[in-house]
Amino acid sequence: MGAYKHILxxxxxxxxxxxxxxxxxxxxxxxxxxLSLVHVIEPVVIDPSYDVxxxxxxxxxxxxxxxxxxxxxxxxxxxxxxxxxxxxxIGSTKNEILRCARERxxxxxxVGSHGRHGVALLLGSTANAVLHGAPCxxxxxxxx
Ligand code: AMP
Numbered sequence: 694m695g696a697y698k699h700i701l702x703x704x705x706x707x708x709x710x711x712x713x714x715x716x717x718x719x720x721x722x723x724x725x726x727x728l729s730l731v732h733v734i735e736p737v738v739i740d741p742s743y744d745v746x747x748x749x750x751x752x753x754x755x756x757x758x759x760x761x762x763x764x765x766x767x768x769x770x771x772x773x774x775x776x777x778x779x780x781x782x783i784g785s786t787k788n789e790i791l792r793c794a795r796e797r798x799x800x801x802x803x804v805g806s807h808g809r810h811g812v813a814l815l816l817g818s819t820a821n822a823v824l825h826g827a828p829c830x831x832x833x834x835x836x837x
Contacts, residue, residue, distance in 0.1 A: 696724035697830075701734040701799035703790045703823070708762060709805040709836040712774070719805050723831045726801070730769055731793045732761050733786040754783050771820050787822035800829045807836045 702717050704710055721728065734757050758781050765779040778797075782789045794802050806816040820833045 694712065697726040697801045698724075698727065698797045699727040699797060700801045700803060701729050701731060701790070701794050701797060702803045703767065703819070704730055704765065705776075705819075706732065706761070706803070707805070709807065710768075712836060713803055713834050714768070716832070718772070720832070726775050727778070727792070728772060728773075729797050729799065730765055730774055730778045731782065732765050733780065733788055733789040734761060734783045735786060736783055758783055766769050778794075784825050786819050787826065790819070790823055791826045791828070795828050799824075801832060802827055802829060803832045803834060805836045806833045 697720070699719065700717060702713060704713065712749040717728065718738075720726075740828050742802050762779065763780055764780045764792065766776045769776060780793055782793065784792075790804070793799075802823055804820045804823050805817070806820050820831075824831050824833065
């Protein structure tokens with residue numbers, strides 16, 4: 694089996710992120726792979742029949758995406774990843790991670806076993822979904 698050529702690191706900016714970063718850095722020392730970063734913003738869903746909520750200002754996701762992009766580019770800077778390889782996308786987390794992996798022809802996706810959605814299961818929802826849908830290998834870094 695050849696060495697990995699392009700790693701996609703999925704970042705949710707939770708406390709686990711640093712561990713994922715360290716694992717990816719170590720991995721790259723062995724295979725000198727390209728690295729891309731992806732962060733997904735889930736759209737705010739408003740149920741119009743549920744009028745307790747005040748209207749969410751238009752452009753909220755875009756604002757969140759702009760902030761996330763700055764964070765991601767900062768992280769990219771640390772990892773020698775150019776801004777063009779720091780992807781912030783709006784959509785469903787698992788779908789967008791998979792789409793990004795396909796479009797960039799990543800041959801390894803790195804995710805945390807758990808992130809913001811708790812540690813009740815052996816694998817969190819994102820890691821599980823990515824494992825099932827990935828077109829390539831997946832490294833689920835164990836988060837205690
Ligand atoms: P979770 O599904 O919250 O247990 O998250 C598990 C892992 O999926 C995280 O450690 C990240 O690697 C990845 N992940 C979760 N949410 C996002 C997101 N919004 N954008 C990119 N990666 C994510």
